[in-house]
Amino acid sequence: MKYTKYFSGVLRNQGVPNLNVEQFAKLMNIVSLESRMQELLDIKESNKNREEYYKYDVRIKRLQSKILKLTLGEDPNIVLRKMCS
Secondary structure (H helix, E strand, O other), X not given: OXXXXXXXXXXXXXXXXXXXXXXXXXXXHHHHHHHHHHHHHHHHHHOOXXXXXXXXXXXXXXXXXXXXXXXXXXXXXXXXXXXXX
């Protein structure tokens, strides 16, 4: 949730950045994917049944790869700076 936390902090402290529709959609996709991944991680941790515990790993990995594709593995401040420029 590092991107979500960073973006929410920027919004809270500096206000809404000037983004076009495509950049705003990218930002919201990153936030959405991170929240979905966190939800799966929470469900995974609440299931101590061995079969149930590992069944979420493929979905979590898929979400991680989508986030990586959107952010190119860069830090949140760099991602936001590139979107704003």
